[in-house]
Amino acid sequence: MPTFVVTLSLPDTYDEEFIALIPRHRDFINRLLNEKVVEVYAISSDRSRGWVTMNGDDAAAVQAVVEQFPLYHFFKGVEIDELFIFDSTASRFPLISIN
Numbered sequence: 001m002p003t004f005v006v007t008l009s010l011p012d013t014y015d016e017e018f019i020a021l022i023p024r025h026r027d028f029i030n031r032l033l034n035e036k037v038v039e040v041y042a043i044s045s046d047r048s049r050g051w052v053t054m055n056g057d058d059a060a061a062v063q064a065v066v067e068q069f070p071l072y073h074f075f076k077g078v079e080i081d082e083l084f085i086f087d088s089t090a091s092r093f094p095l096i097s098i099n
Contacts, residue, residue, distance in 0.1 A: 001055045003039065003086040004062045008050035009077035010043070018074050025070040037065060039086070053086065 011018065032038040032054075040053040056062040059080045066078055 001057065003083045004054050004056060004059060005081050005083055006052040006054060006062065006066055007077075007079040007081075008052065008075050010048055010050060011074050011076060012048075014047075018071065021070045021074075028068070028070055032065070039090075040088070053083075 029038060029041050029052075033041065036055065038052055038054050040051070042052075043050045052066070054062050054065065056065065059082060062080050063078070066072060066080070069075075
């Protein structure tokens with residue numbers, strides 16, 4: 001299954017409605033992490049951008065999942081790029097320790 005990176009542009013300010021949706025959004029992301037739909041979820045320290053590495057059949061399928069994010073209508077922009085290579089320490093076998 002192809003892997004995509006989704007770049008999110010977040011709003012400049014967060015109103016009460018946005019703040020109230022954060023727990024529901026995090027629950028949704030956590031469920032996607034458990035289901036291995038989302039591999040990585042990250043937000044920049046200035047909270048202006050986010051990156052989500054996702055598995056999906058194609059960009060349209062990934063877009064359909066992103067549109068289900070509880071905070072979706074607050075995003076200023078969404079970019080979806082299919083990755084040619086996605087390698088990480090998390091996807092490797094753990095080191096064997098002989099004790």
